[in-house]
């Protein structure tokens with residue numbers, strides 16, 4: 001199996017405080033990889049290192065065999081942060097056009113992709129509306145569209161469905177599955193159990209350590225329980 005991301009013995013500390021300890025795993029091309037853990041476990045810190053925006057105190061991250069941070073590799077992924085980085089006073093179309101220009105996409109290609117990604121997230125009818133008139137859920141979906149504008153081979157989503165109702169959450173997951181079917185690799189952080197179940201593989205993170213990593217089915221089978229929540233409890237930690 002081909003790997004897209006390799007985390008080699010990653011540790012991170014801020015001052016004296018150790019946030020992540022000796023994290024080591026690979027992410028395969030075309031999989032949906034979940035990072036599940038309670039608030040403060042280090043999920044956001046870890047995904048920042050996967051994108052090269054934060055350099056680990058120790059260890060190395062490689063994307064497509066190239067050590068991060070790398071400008072070349074940084075144009076290959078899309079990142080959706082926890083809070084939406086959208087310009088409120090601009091329309092959805094203007095926002096996406098701006099993000100597209102950051103990736104140096106041509107005007108014609110931007111125009112085409114804006115139509116495509118807005119369709120994907122079911123916002124085509126609201127293309128020319130300013131973002132300030134959007135609901136919270138619409139903003140999240142527009143952020144997802146922005147992360148996808150340049151057709152990245154890897155997308156990293158930090159709690160993409162926080163504050164989103166179950167129906168929309170479902171539609172975002174359907175979109176993620178469609179992307180996966182097209183060969184896109186997806187890394188997603190969550191603390192929602194039913195989302196964790198939808199991942200191909202899952203790393204359980206607690207206090208800066210990976211306490212287990214496998215497919216959801218295998219994690220449950222190994223421990224002999226029927227839910228991921230119980231797997232977490234088995235390893236000595238709740239999820240909230």
Ligand SMILES: Nc1ncnc2c1ncn2[C@@H]1O[C@H](COP(=O)(O)OP(=O)(O)OP(=O)(O)O)[C@@H](O)[C@H]1O
Pocket residue numbers: 014019037038039040041042043044045046
């Ligand atoms: N720049 C920083 N300086 C100092 N401490 C930090 C910094 N960034 C994160 N931390 C600490 O690192 C720990 C892990 O934070 P992180 O945001 O990675 O957790 P998380 O699992 O993503 O949590 P959440 O689900 O709440 O976002 C927290 O205790 C946080 O306070």
